[in-house]
Amino acid sequence: MSTRNFTSKSTDDTKEATKGTSAASAAVEAAPQILSKLFPQTAEPTTEEAERERKKQEEESRKEKEKSWKRMKLSFAIFGASAGMLAFWAVYNFGSPECDPEGNIIEDEFSKLPIVQQYLQRMWKSMTYYQKMIQEPSRAKLLPDPLKPPYIQPPxxxxxxxxxxxxxxxxxxxxxxxxxxxxxxxxxxxxxxxxxxxxxxxxxxxxxxxxxxxxxxxxxxxxxxxxxxxxxxxxxxxxxxxxxxxxxxxxxxxxxxxxxxxxxxxxxxxxxxxxxxxxxxxxxxxxxxxxxxxxxxxxxxxxxxxxxxxSFDNPLAQFRENQRKLLEQMELQEREEKQKETPVVKRWTPSFLGRSR
CATH class of the missing domain: 3.40.50.1000 (HAD superfamily/HAD-like)
Incomplete structure (x- = not known):
């Protein structure tokens, strides 16, 4: 092979290698684009966009707090109005003076007081009365008086x-x-x-x-x-x-x-x-x-x-035990009394029989 032919062949090989390297470089450069098409991703927000998003969230949070506070104030207002109306009804209903069948006002111990104090005092008296009805017995004597002779009252x-x-x-x-x-x-x-x-x-x-x-x-x-x-x-x-x-x-x-x-x-x-x-x-x-x-x-x-x-944990068990001991004591006394009587008869009987013999 001549020197010229060898050089020409080497040059061709070099060109082929260069083409392969260029193709590999092009594939590497195109890989991100291909991957982005296959797996699309959300672009990361810039600093300005993140700041705008943060401000937007803060504004929404502030508006929500304002709405909650308004609802709370409205609830308090409704509750206060209801409580005030209930208190006014209680004072008027329980504090009004009693009337006779003809509608005339019956004077009581509060009639000479100022009008507001009258109603408050009567209301307090009524509330105390209903409290006693719940907490205390309905009558002072729960049972009638004991029976008198000739009837028999159990002891x-x-x-x-x-x-x-x-x-x-x-x-x-x-x-x-x-x-x-x-x-x-x-x-x-x-x-x-x-x-x-x-x-x-x-x-x-x-x-x-x-x-x-x-x-x-x-x-x-x-x-x-x-x-x-x-x-x-x-x-x-x-x-x-x-x-x-x-x-x-x-x-x-x-x-x-x-x-x-x-x-x-x-x-x-x-x-x-x-x-x-x-x-x-x-x-x-x-x-x-x-x-x-x-x-x-x-x-x-x-x-x-x-x-x-x-003083005992089981009173009935202690009562049974006391009764058992009492019964044993009574039986023992009966035996002792019999034993005291029996020797006298025994001593007297043999002597009597001996003299008769």
């Missing part, structure tokens, strides 16, 4: 809670809601009525209590029924105030499971366990034995006995 008064003492609300798919009788309740009422004036005193409404007691006590052992309107409302609890019972508290026993309902007279309360509906309960049978013991012993002040049993 003691037994005050019973109804719910979870005598009956328990129970629900099943078959029957729905119903009140279940506590085991032994019939015997309990029958035996207790021989020595006690039985009163049911509960915080439930009368429309609930009366039908239940009618079914529970067809024989009328329960002499009186007191419901919610006879209670005091104290610290969120309906409390049984025995001061309104019109009975000597030395001879009143309250049976309840809730200490809050009898907190004004804890010394008169005999607390028992709350019945939850179990069928193997014997509390009422033990309780009637305790009550009969108190009555037959003719205790002058039952609070002394109740105070003693209050």
């Amino acid at each position: 003691y008064t037994l005050v019973l809670e109804m719910k979870d003492v005598l009956v328990h609300p129970d629900w099943t798919y078959q029957t729905g809601w119903r009140f279940k009788k506590r085991p032994g309740v019939d015997t309990f009422l029958e035996q207790a009525a021989k020595h006690f004036e039985i009163v049911v005193f509960t915080a439930d409404q009368g429309m609930t209590v009366f039908p239940i007691l009618d079914a529970l006590d067809p024989n009328g052992y329960i002499m009186y029924r007191l419901v919610r309107d006879a209670t005091h409302f104290v610290d969120g609890h309906h409390v049984k105030n025995l001061d309104n019972l019109n009975r000597d508290l030395k001879r009143v026993i309250v049976i309840d499971w809730d200490p809050n309902s009898t907190k004004l007279h804890p010394d008169n309360t005999f607390n028992i366990a709350r019945w939850t509906g179990n069928d193997d309960d014997t509390t009422l049978l033990d309780l009637v034995a305790f009550l009969k013991t108190v009555a037959t012993a003719e205790i002058d002040d039952v609070r002394e006995v109740l105070q003693y049993y209050k």
Whole structure:
């Protein structure tokens, strides 16, 4: 091969390589454009555009706050107007003087006061009256006066809670809601009525209590029924105030499971366990034995006995234990008396037989 031919060939190779390099460079330069067409992207905002967007958002936020504040002021205005109208109605309605059937104003203790003070004073008196109606019993004497001879007044008064003492609300798919009788309740009422004036005193409404007691006590052992309107409302609890019972508290026993309902007279309360509906309960049978013991012993002040049993966690269990010990002591005394009598007969009989021989 000649030198000329070699040089020509080298030049051609160089041209080909240059063309390849140029094509590769062109492909690299065109790659971003191709990618941008395949995967379009949002152009990044400039500094001015970002500033305009920020100001726009701030303006929208400011307008929204102004709208919220206007709505709030309107709500306050409506509430204030409503409260003012309600206050004016209350003052006018509760503070107006009473009128006779002919429409003439009846003078009262506020009639000589200035007109505004008259209405305010009468309104306050009316509000206090309705508050007392809710918080205090509906009458000063919850029970009538004790019976006079020849009628027989039971020597003691037994005050019973109804719910979870005598009956328990129970629900099943078959029957729905119903009140279940506590085991032994019939015997309990029958035996207790021989020595006690039985009163049911509960915080439930009368429309609930009366039908239940009618079914529970067809024989009328329960002499009186007191419901919610006879209670005091104290610290969120309906409390049984025995001061309104019109009975000597030395001879009143309250049976309840809730200490809050009898907190004004804890010394008169005999607390028992709350019945939850179990069928193997014997509390009422033990309780009637305790009550009969108190009555037959003719205790002058039952609070002394109740105070003693209050010191035990389970008063009825302690009563059963005391009765067991008393029975054992009585049996022991009987045996000792028999043993004292028996030796005398034994000593006298052999001597008699010996002399006769």
